[in-house]
Amino acid sequence: MKLKKLQLAEERTATIERDNRILLEKMSTIMRTNSSLDNRNNYVGHSLNQEKRRRELLRVSRENSTMLKRIVDRKPEFNQNDWSTSWSRNLSYLDNISKYELDWNDSKPSSRQMHSRQQSSRRAASAPRASYRE
Helix, strand or coil: CHHHHHHHHHHHHHHHHHHHHHHHHHHHHHHHCCCCCCCCCCCCCCCCCHHHHHHHHHHHHHHHHHHHHHHHHCCCCCCHHHHHHHHHHHHHHHHHHCCCCCCCCCCCCCHHHHHHHHHHHHHHHHCCCCCCCC
Protein backbone atom coordinates (compact mmCIF):
# COMPACT_ATOMS: atom_id res chain seq x y z
CA MET A 1 0.00 0.00 0.00
CA LYS A 2 2.76 2.47 0.86
CA LEU A 3 4.64 1.56 -2.27
CA LYS A 4 1.63 2.42 -4.39
CA LYS A 5 1.27 5.84 -2.69
CA LEU A 6 4.99 6.54 -3.11
CA GLN A 7 4.88 5.57 -6.77
CA LEU A 8 1.83 7.88 -7.38
CA ALA A 9 3.55 10.75 -5.57
CA GLU A 10 6.73 10.30 -7.67
CA GLU A 11 4.72 10.22 -10.89
CA ARG A 12 2.90 13.36 -9.86
CA THR A 13 6.15 15.12 -8.98
CA ALA A 14 7.67 14.05 -12.31
CA THR A 15 4.66 15.42 -14.21
CA ILE A 16 4.88 18.74 -12.38
CA GLU A 17 8.63 19.03 -13.04
CA ARG A 18 8.17 18.21 -16.74
CA ASP A 19 5.41 20.88 -17.06
CA ASN A 20 7.58 23.41 -15.23
CA ARG A 21 10.53 22.67 -17.57
CA ILE A 22 8.31 23.13 -20.65
CA LEU A 23 7.04 26.47 -19.30
CA LEU A 24 10.57 27.61 -18.49
CA GLU A 25 11.71 26.80 -22.04
CA LYS A 26 8.79 28.76 -23.48
CA MET A 27 9.55 31.75 -21.24
CA SER A 28 13.25 31.73 -22.14
CA THR A 29 12.37 31.59 -25.86
CA ILE A 30 10.09 34.59 -25.47
CA MET A 31 12.76 36.51 -23.53
CA ARG A 32 15.51 35.78 -26.09
CA THR A 33 13.58 36.78 -29.17
CA ASN A 34 11.75 40.01 -29.96
CA SER A 35 8.39 38.43 -30.11
CA SER A 36 5.30 40.18 -31.35
CA LEU A 37 3.62 39.34 -28.08
CA ASP A 38 2.00 42.39 -26.55
CA ASN A 39 2.18 41.92 -22.82
CA ARG A 40 1.11 45.43 -21.86
CA ASN A 41 -1.94 45.72 -19.68
CA ASN A 42 -4.24 48.20 -21.37
CA TYR A 43 -7.05 47.53 -18.95
CA VAL A 44 -8.71 50.71 -17.74
CA GLY A 45 -10.53 50.29 -14.50
CA HIS A 46 -14.18 51.23 -14.45
CA SER A 47 -16.89 51.21 -11.90
CA LEU A 48 -18.85 48.03 -11.54
CA ASN A 49 -21.95 50.01 -10.57
CA GLN A 50 -21.74 52.57 -13.38
CA GLU A 51 -24.72 51.22 -15.30
CA LYS A 52 -26.85 50.94 -12.17
CA ARG A 53 -26.00 54.52 -11.16
CA ARG A 54 -26.85 55.75 -14.66
CA ARG A 55 -30.24 54.00 -14.55
CA GLU A 56 -30.90 55.44 -11.08
CA LEU A 57 -30.04 58.94 -12.31
CA LEU A 58 -32.41 58.54 -15.26
CA ARG A 59 -35.18 57.33 -12.94
CA VAL A 60 -34.72 60.29 -10.59
CA SER A 61 -34.65 62.70 -13.54
CA ARG A 62 -37.92 61.28 -14.86
CA GLU A 63 -39.53 61.56 -11.42
CA ASN A 64 -38.34 65.15 -11.10
CA SER A 65 -39.68 66.08 -14.51
CA THR A 66 -43.09 64.55 -13.76
CA MET A 67 -43.19 66.37 -10.43
CA LEU A 68 -42.26 69.65 -12.14
CA LYS A 69 -45.01 69.10 -14.71
CA ARG A 70 -47.54 68.51 -11.94
CA ILE A 71 -46.43 71.68 -10.14
CA VAL A 72 -46.52 73.80 -13.29
CA ASP A 73 -49.91 72.45 -14.37
CA ARG A 74 -51.43 73.07 -10.95
CA LYS A 75 -53.84 75.98 -10.79
CA PRO A 76 -52.88 78.53 -8.13
CA GLU A 77 -54.78 78.41 -4.87
CA PHE A 78 -54.53 82.15 -4.15
CA ASN A 79 -56.24 84.87 -6.09
CA GLN A 80 -53.85 87.79 -6.40
CA ASN A 81 -56.62 90.39 -6.45
CA ASP A 82 -58.13 89.04 -3.24
CA TRP A 83 -54.69 88.92 -1.71
CA SER A 84 -53.89 92.57 -2.53
CA THR A 85 -57.34 93.66 -1.31
CA SER A 86 -56.80 91.84 1.94
CA TRP A 87 -53.35 93.41 2.29
CA SER A 88 -54.76 96.89 1.74
CA ARG A 89 -57.46 96.26 4.33
CA ASN A 90 -54.86 95.06 6.83
CA LEU A 91 -52.76 98.15 6.20
CA SER A 92 -55.73 100.38 6.87
CA TYR A 93 -56.43 98.48 10.10
CA LEU A 94 -52.81 98.95 11.07
CA ASP A 95 -53.04 102.68 10.39
CA ASN A 96 -56.21 102.89 12.45
CA ILE A 97 -54.67 101.29 15.52
CA SER A 98 -51.22 102.90 15.29
CA LYS A 99 -50.44 105.72 17.67
CA TYR A 100 -47.64 107.02 15.44
CA GLU A 101 -46.95 106.64 11.79
CA LEU A 102 -44.87 103.54 11.33
CA ASP A 103 -42.64 105.04 8.63
CA TRP A 104 -42.01 108.39 10.31
CA ASN A 105 -38.24 108.17 9.74
CA ASP A 106 -38.34 107.49 5.98
CA SER A 107 -37.56 110.50 3.81
CA LYS A 108 -39.75 109.43 0.90
CA PRO A 109 -43.30 108.29 1.44
CA SER A 110 -43.75 104.55 1.26
CA SER A 111 -46.57 102.85 -0.54
CA ARG A 112 -48.26 102.35 2.80
CA GLN A 113 -48.06 106.03 3.62
CA MET A 114 -49.42 106.87 0.20
CA HIS A 115 -52.20 104.38 0.78
CA SER A 116 -52.86 105.86 4.20
CA ARG A 117 -53.05 109.36 2.73
CA GLN A 118 -55.44 108.13 0.07
CA GLN A 119 -57.61 106.48 2.70
CA SER A 120 -57.68 109.58 4.86
CA SER A 121 -58.55 111.78 1.89
CA ARG A 122 -61.35 109.38 0.99
CA ARG A 123 -62.64 109.45 4.55
CA ALA A 124 -62.56 113.23 4.53
CA ALA A 125 -64.35 113.36 1.22
CA SER A 126 -67.05 110.93 2.28
CA ALA A 127 -67.63 112.47 5.71
CA PRO A 128 -70.89 114.38 6.05
CA ARG A 129 -70.36 118.12 5.95
CA ALA A 130 -72.29 120.46 8.07
CA SER A 131 -73.86 123.18 6.12
CA TYR A 132 -74.55 126.47 7.75
CA ARG A 133 -77.11 128.57 6.03
CA GLU A 134 -77.96 131.86 7.40
